[in-house]
Amino acid sequence: xxxxxxxxxxxxxxxxxxxxxxxxxxxxxxxxxxxxxxxxxxxxxxxxxxxxxxxxxxxxxxxxxxxxxxxxxxxxxxxxxxxxxxxxxxxxxxxxxxxxxxxxxxxxxxxxxxxxxxxxxxxxxxxxxxxxxxxxxxxxxxxxxxxxxxxxxxxxxxxxxxxxxxxxxxxxxxxxxxxxxxxxxxxxxxxxxxxxxxxxxxxxxxxxxxxxxxxxxxxxxxxxxxxxxxxxxxxxxxxxxxxxxxxxxxxxxxxxxxxxxxxxxxxxxxxxxxxxxxxxxxxxxxxxxxxxxxxxxxxxxxxxxxxxxxxxxxxxxxxxxxxxxxxxxxxxxxxxxxxxxx
Amino acid sequence: xxxxxxxxxxxxxxxxxxxxxxxxxxxxxxxxxxxxxxxxxxxxxxxxxxxxxxxxxxxxxxxxxxxxxxxxxxxxxxxxxxxxxxxxxxxxxxxxxxxxxxxxxxxxxxxxxxxxxxxxxxxxxxxxxxxxxxxxxxxxxxxxxxxxxxxxxxxxxxxxxxxxxxxxxxxxxxxxxxxxxxxxxxxxxxxxxxxxxxxxxxxxxxxxxxxxxxxxxxxxxxxxxxxxxxxxxxxxxxxxxxxxxxxxxxxxxxxxxxxxxxxxxxxxxxxxxxxxxxxxxxxxxxxxxxxxxxxxxxxxxxxxxxxxxxxxxxxxxxxxxxxxxxxxxxxxxxxxxxxxxxxxxxxxxxxxxxxxxxxxxxxxxxxxxxxxxxxxxxxxxxxxxxxxxxxxxxxxxxxxxxxxxxxxxxxxxxxxxxxxxxxxxxxxxxxxxxxxxxxxxxxxxxxxxxxxxxxxxxxxxxxxxxxxxxxxxxxxxxxxxxxxxxxxxxxx
Numbered sequence: 077x078x079x080x081x082x083x084x085x086x087x088x089x090x091x092x093x094x095x096x097x098x099x100x101x102x103x104x105x106x107x108x109x110x111x112x113x114x115x116x117x118x119x120x121x122x123x124x125x126x127x128x129x130x131x132x133x134x135x136x137x138x139x140x141x142x143x144x145x146x147x148x149x150x151x152x153x154x155x156x157x158x159x160x161x162x163x164x165x166x167x168x169x170x171x172x173x174x175x176x177x178x179x180x181x182x183x184x185x186x187x188x189x190x191x192x193x194x195x196x197x198x199x200x201x202x203x204x205x206x207x208x209x210x211x212x213x214x215x216x217x218x219x220x221x222x223x224x225x226x227x228x229x230x231x232x233x234x235x236x237x238x239x240x241x242x243x244x245x246x247x248x249x250x251x252x253x254x255x256x257x258x259x260x261x262x263x264x265x266x267x268x269x270x271x272x273x274x275x276x277x278x279x280x281x282x283x284x285x286x287x288x289x290x291x292x293x294x295x296x297x298x299x300x301x302x303x304x305x306x307x308x309x310x311x312x313x314x315x316x317x318x319x320x321x322x323x324x325x326x327x328x329x330x331x332x333x334x335x336x337x338x339x340x341x342x343x344x345x346x347x348x349x350x351x352x353x354x355x356x357x358x359x360x361x362x363x364x365x366x367x368x369x370x371x372x373x374x375x376x377x378x379x380x381x382x383x384x385x386x387x388x389x390x391x392x393x394x395x396x397x398x399x400x401x402x403x404x405x406x407x408x409x410x411x412x413x414x415x416x417x418x
Numbered sequence: 419x420x421x422x423x424x425x426x427x428x429x430x431x432x433x434x435x436x437x438x439x440x441x442x443x444x445x446x447x448x449x450x451x452x453x454x455x456x457x458x459x460x461x462x463x464x465x466x467x468x469x470x471x472x473x474x475x476x477x478x479x480x481x482x483x484x485x486x487x488x489x490x491x492x493x494x495x496x497x498x499x500x501x502x503x504x505x506x507x508x509x510x511x512x513x514x515x516x517x518x519x520x521x522x523x524x525x526x527x528x529x530x531x532x533x534x535x536x537x538x539x540x541x542x543x544x545x546x547x548x549x550x551x552x553x554x555x556x557x558x559x560x561x562x563x564x565x566x567x568x569x570x571x572x573x574x575x576x577x578x579x580x581x582x583x584x585x586x587x588x589x590x591x592x593x594x595x596x597x598x599x600x601x602x603x604x605x606x607x608x609x610x611x612x613x614x615x616x617x618x619x620x621x622x623x624x625x626x627x628x629x630x631x632x633x634x635x636x637x638x639x640x641x642x643x644x645x646x647x648x649x650x651x652x653x654x655x656x657x658x659x660x661x662x663x664x665x666x667x668x669x670x671x672x673x674x675x676x677x678x679x680x681x682x683x684x685x686x687x688x689x690x691x692x693x694x695x696x697x698x699x700x701x702x703x704x705x706x707x708x709x710x711x712x713x714x715x716x717x718x719x720x721x722x723x724x725x726x727x728x729x730x731x732x733x734x735x736x737x738x739x740x741x742x743x744x745x746x747x748x749x750x751x752x753x754x755x756x757x758x759x760x761x762x763x764x765x766x767x768x769x770x771x772x773x774x775x776x777x778x779x780x781x782x783x784x785x786x787x788x789x790x791x792x793x794x795x796x797x798x799x800x801x802x803x804x805x806x807x808x809x810x811x812x813x814x815x816x817x818x819x820x821x822x823x824x825x826x827x828x829x830x831x832x833x834x835x836x837x838x839x840x841x842x843x844x845x846x847x848x849x850x851x852x853x854x855x856x857x858x859x860x861x862x863x864x865x866x867x868x869x870x871x872x873x874x875x876x877x878x879x880x881x882x883x884x885x886x887x888x889x890x891x892x893x894x895x896x897x898x899x900x901x902x903x904x905x906x907x908x909x910x
Binding site: 080081083084087088089091092095096098099102103123124126127128129130132133136148149150151152153154156157159160161163164168169188257258288290291292293295296297299300303316319320323376377378407409416417418 | 467614618631716718723729764767768774859872873874877880904910
């Protein structure tokens, strides 16, 4: 019995060590990180940006090859946890670049951390982004948000055109939303309602509530429900259409166009004040604005690039142009909670 | 090793076991400079919601579990016995990601996915009823088997048997099982979040809000500790749980519910049908469509990393359970292990990030540790405790006869408990293989299969994500088979 215990322990450990060795061997030709790299850039982002289908890995590899440096990517689960991850890093090794903050997170980011001012020429950028410019953060992609739906013979013409239409009884349980506490698009929806309804936000949400099919914790879950025909409208990005029209040629997917305008999500990259490789960080931000990286972001993140003209000849140029509105919201969700929280 | 040194080693290891499990809390205690207790208004509603949800879920899981236990009796002695038990336990065995994908896939053909309080309770009942059924089955066979047959021979009604014989005799054990299920429902996070439709504030959600909305780690840790202490106190009040581990072969005809015999397969069918449906939509999708399946290199890396993490978590559990077996029996440690509840994954994951060492392999190590710290308390209470309790008498006798603790572990405890210990470790490995929450926080740019799936889900590639369930399921089965094979080899 003692021998068998020893055999099993040895076999199990050998298996793990063998797999580790295989993984290292496999990673080496792909990773290509010789020990001679003298500099290391620490980048913080959300996990799906550098995930298997995100644009991050390719941008990082290109940068490593061009600058002969190692980029150490640290992830924080999702974008909502970026600032918490930064807080922890302050005590040990700080980050040089932070990718994935959106404009609604910027006030909190500026309040809690110090950031370097960054200056990049703005010529050739999308005009709409001028409203969202920030001295410390550089926009790298954007998209207006709205409800996506599938054209359906059963509901001809029954599409909301104004925000007040959302409360009509004919749309009962037809809308899928995301929770603003845990989802950026959900936060944008709440901010949009607040921007348009002001002091009547709570009353509007109460009137809208019967038409809400579900409030999901994440965009992916609510979009999954929409994909499975569980809901008629889902709150998402205008650029979601680029996926449906481009990747699977499904032109029956459409967006709701609101006369009042639409909120816009802008994603930013920033350089913390306590960066250690600040010049490299600056170069990395430049790389993210390079047409090559911007094309990758457009194709893999399904968001508009910030550089004008890149979408020409792609499905992105066929998307409808939506009027945009500025949104502002603190992290006070009390009106939302009074309606949607038990 | 002399007896004194051995005793000292055991005492040190006991402290080590407790400190290891408490380490996420300890790290935070060292790191948080100032503590603020959350206002009562912030957590009273959460506590009330958690109690009502968990209370109703566990009562209904108990009622459903009781009927499933009776249905299970009709499979006793048949070659389907093990299959019926496996079917009952399957929802508890599969990682949360599988359940979420199954829910999504099942939603379409049955109309609108149900939401709200009732959906949350239903999901908890579905998850835990089989567990209750198997626990009652073990208890009744081991503690009441003879009495049940006597009652049957004497012509007592089934109701009279339960009222007058069973409940007074195994009431304490049933209360322990109830508390276990209650704590599973009480600390459940993803199910209330996904199925409540709107926002139901539970203690776990309040912890989540304290972290994400306010960045108040002190509040989050205090709430987690409060939740843990509360359930720990309840566990202390109850008698020591006893879950006999070996299934009986003979059916208790007296308690059989023949008409419902096929119901034992329902919990597993919900998981399997949901998954197969999702897989089908992935396999038979429009081939002209750009599926966005990542490059082969990424998939191989993800597969290898997932296998390494899962196997390492399994091995960590084996080592931990062996150490626990070496330092047992010890009343206070057993009480602690039976009542302790791990903090939520975010608190554990971020706690380990505070350890100021970094690197690819170190991060994998942190992930293995974090996953183990979360699953060990559950698996100890569910499987390991009863295995160790079943040999306690022999340990005491061997010790009285002068055997060393090392010899007792290797020659007495391990041969008899290897199978359940390795089964528990195999389960931990399977859960680890399906993790994406902690992996996303801890392993940087490395990829695991669930992370690849999560990345695909967040880029509209639902079909491709469902397709990747296939290698993940195969990997999980393979890893579980490795642990079961090892169990068979060492127990031969």
